[in-house]
Amino acid sequence: MKKIFVSAGIAAIGAMSLHADEYAPDVTATDATKIWSVNGTLRGFYDDNINTAPNGQKEGSGGFEFSPALSLILPLQQTELGLRYTYGLYYYQQRENQGSNPIDQSHQVDLWIDHAFTERLDGKIQDTFTSQQDPQLSSTPTALPYRAEGNNIQNIGTASLHTEWSMLFSDDLGYQNTWVDYSQHGATPESFYVAPYEPAGPPAGVINGASYAGLLNQDGNSIYLNLNYQYLPDLSFLVGYQFGLVNYTGGEPIGQDYLDGVPLYADTKNPAFLYNSASRDQWSQTVYVGGQYTAIEDLSLSVQAGAQYSYNYNLPTFDGQTRGSFQPYASVALTYNYMQGDYAQVGFTQSESSSGTADPNTLNGSLTLYSESSVFYATINHQITPNLVASVVGHYQYSTFVSGNNNGQPQNWYSFGLNLSYAFNPYISAEAGYNFDYLTAAGPLAGYSRNQVYLGVTATY
Numbered sequence: 001m002k003k004i005f006v007s008a009g010i011a012a013i014g015a016m017s018l019h020a021d022e023y024a025p026d027v028t029a030t031d032a033t034k035i036w037s038v039n040g041t042l043r044g045f046y047d048d049n050i051n052t053a054p055n056g057q058k059e060g061s062g063g064f065e066f067s068p069a070l071s072l073i074l075p076l077q078q079t080e081l082g083l084r085y086t087y088g089l090y091y092y093q094q095r096e097n098q099g100s101n102p103i104d105q106s107h108q109v110d111l112w113i114d115h116a117f118t119e120r121l122d123g124k125i126q127d128t129f130t131s132q133q134d135p136q137l138s139s140t141p142t143a144l145p146y147r148a149e150g151n152n153i154q155n156i157g158t159a160s161l162h163t164e165w166s167m168l169f170s171d172d173l174g175y176q177n178t179w180v181d182y183s184q185h186g187a188t189p190e191s192f193y194v195a196p197y198e199p200a201g202p203p204a205g206v207i208n209g210a211s212y213a214g215l216l217n218q219d220g221n222s223i224y225l226n227l228n229y230q231y232l233p234d235l236s237f238l239v240g241y242q243f244g245l246v247n248y249t250g251g252e253p254i255g256q257d258y259l260d261g262v263p264l265y266a267d268t269k270n271p272a273f274l275y276n277s278a279s280r281d282q283w284s285q286t287v288y289v290g291g292q293y294t295a296i297e298d299l300s301l302s303v304q305a306g307a308q309y310s311y312n313y314n315l316p317t318f319d320g321q322t323r324g325s326f327q328p329y330a331s332v333a334l335t336y337n338y339m340q341g342d343y344a345q346v347g348f349t350q351s352e353s354s355s356g357t358a359d360p361n362t363l364n365g366s367l368t369l370y371s372e373s374s375v376f377y378a379t380i381n382h383q384i385t386p387n388l389v390a391s392v393v394g395h396y397q398y399s400t401f402v403s404g405n406n407n408g409q410p411q412n413w414y415s416f417g418l419n420l421s422y423a424f425n426p427y428i429s430a431e432a433g434y435n436f437d438y439l440t441a442a443g444p445l446a447g448y449s450r451n452q453v454y455l456g457v458t459a460t461y
Contacts, residue, residue, distance in 0.1 A: 035075075040068040043431075043456030050092055052135070052147040052439075054446040061094030063102075065456070078117075084110040088132070105151075106132035120164035127157040137395050137415055139333075141353035141373035145397070145413050145439055146448075148212055150183020170228045178220035185213035187252040189274060210358055214252035214277050218354065221245050234294040240304075242286040246354075250277035254358040257318050257365040273318060275358060275367050281314035282369075284352070286329055298337040305330045308352060312369055321366040321403055327352050341383040349375045357444055359405040368404025371411075373397060387424070393417040399442075406443030414438045429458045 048060040069086040088106035096102040109129040116122040131153050135145045160174035186207050222244040230236045253274040288306025295301070311324040330350040337343040355371045378394045395415040400408055419433040432455045441447035 036070070036072045037460065038068070038070050039458055039460040040066070041456055041458045042066055043454045045452060045454035047092075047450070047452045049448060049450040050094065050147075052145075052437075052448050052450060054441075054448050058448070059094055061092040063090060063092045065090050065454070078115060080112075080114045082110070082112045084108075104133050106130070106134075108132075121161070123159070123161045125157075125159050127155065129153070129155045137393075139347055139375060139377055140349050141351060141371070141375055141397060141399065142413070143216055143354040143371070144212065144356045145437075146356075148182060148184060152183055152212075153179070153181040155179045168230050170230070172224075172226040172228065174224050176220075176222050176224075178218070180216055180218045180220075181249075182212035182216055184211045185217075185250065185252065187211045187214050187254070189253055192253065192256050192274070210254040211250070211252060212356075214250035214254045215248075215356060215358060216354055217248065217250040217277065219247045219249050235291065237289070237291045238304075239289050240287070240306075242284075242288075244284040244286070246283075247281050248277040248279075252277055254279070255360045255367060257316075257360055275316065275319075275360065278314050279316060279319070279367060280312060280358070280369060282310050282312045284308055284310040288329055290331075300335050302333045302335075303331075310352060310370070315367065319365060319367055321364070325402070327372055339383070341389070342381060344378075344380045346378045347376070353399070355401060355404075357401070357404070357406070359401075359444055361403070361405045361407070366403045366407075368406065369402050371399040371401055373399040387422055389421050389423075391417075391419040391421070401443065409442050410440075411442035411445060412438075412440040427460050429460075431456050431458065 043065040044062070045065060046060065046062045049058040050061045051059055053059065065088065067086060067088045069084065071084045072082065074081040086106075086108045088104075088108075090104040090106075092102050092104070107130065109127075111125075111127045113125045114122070115124075131151045133149060133152060134147055136142050156176065156178050158174060158176045160172060162170065162172050164170045184207075187210050188207075191207050191209055222242055224240060224242040226238045226240040228236055228238045253276050255275045257273045257275065286306060286308040288304050290302070290304035292300065292302045306329045308327045308329045309324060310327065313323065315321070315323055328350050330348065332349075333345060333347040335343065335345045351373060353371050353373045355368050357368055359368050360366065374397070376394075376396045378392075380390075380392045382390050384390055393416070395413075397413040399411045399413075414437070416436045417433065418435075419431060421429055421431040423429040433453070435450075435452040437448075437450040439447045439449075
């Protein structure tokens with residue numbers, strides 16, 4: 001039920017996970033002298049679309065969620081070590097009634113090490129591992145806004161080094177690895193049998209079309225360098241460069257070239273004209289400028305803008321489309337801490353993301369390479385009384401496919417979340433909330449709407 005995947009964008013401005021229930025009071029910090037804390041949340045919920053299915057095929061279910069978490073923060077003289085593990089168990093009554101597995105499980109592990117080598121040189125290592133089924137909400141694009149069965153894994157590891165060369169000049173050097181692994185796999189050439197040559201489609205037991213693993217499993221690596229200039233005490237500028245390399249690791253066919261190849265059917269198999277996962281491998285270069293301005297102590301603005309050049313170097317010879325292209329890049333965040341415990345943030349990101357469909361063009365044979373995505377988000381956390389906090393999250397993602405059968409077609413994802421949390425004391429709090437999602441259809445990807453309500457209690461020690 002809870003959307004916990006956290007994806008990362010370009011170097012200097014990391015991604016932020018977005019969900020209203022994540023903006024409840026921080027009840028984990030009950031004792032500053034402790035290096036550890038534990039908490040557990042128990043919720044009852046109703047979800048009117050547990051499978052993110054199209055309208056008319058929706059299934060609703062009541063259920064409960066149990067989510068314990070353990071945090072460990074160890075501050076040393078020049079180093080801080082941190083570890084947090086969160087487990088989620090979700091029970092759906094409707095699945096129990098149907099005789100299917102009623103349990104979903106999620107895991108999230110966050111690890112970080114901060115170390116100050118000198119007064120002018122400090123480094124950080126971070127890693128976030130997640131395994132879950134529901135789609136994420138993030139300040140950067142979400143490639144698959146649908147529920148996916150299985151243990152779907154994403155691991156993001158980063159290492160960065162910040163150097164102060166003088167009072168005015170500094171730099172940030174970093175590396176990031178992103179590993180994605182979906183459980184749904186098993187596509188074969190038979191998955192692409194087509195009518196009217198093979199009216200029955202793929203044989204029994206063979207997945208129909210590309211799998212999530214074939215489309216989205218990847219090993220992404222990037223390095224970046226930011227050069228920073230402190231123009232005024234409250235105003236700084238930067239210029240940056242990032243090189244990225246993405247290898248799709250699914251190792252499965254993801255589509256066929258209808259223009260140059262013979263459509264696949266039982267008597268004429270032609271794997272030579274099949275696209276596979278690695279067909280979408282690419283490298284990219286991004287150049288950007290930006291700045292950060294602190295108007296007052298509690299009001300700050302961060303801006304980055306630039307351009308990205310992507311080159312799909314592994315397209316097969318039968319795909320004649322242009323392999324290189326330019327896309328805009330932007331990241332803007334405005335944060336206002338207007339009262340103690342109260343804050344608001346609005347932001348926008350523009351970037352490239354993986355596409356949840358390959359869908360080759362039936363007229364020119366070109367493969368869908370990726371999506372261009374814009375994300376707008378806003379969050380408000382307001383302390384109504386000393387014990388009662390309201391949190392609101394709004395999220396909108398606009399994506400268009402690049403090349404392929406749906407070139408230029410848009411997909412819109414609207415999301416809204418509301419959470420109310422009441423702290424009875426530093427150890428016990430209660431909450432109630434509502435989440436709404438609406439996704440429009442695009443090409444072969446269906447749309448859906450989803451409503452979730454929940455009521456729960458959290459205990460912390």
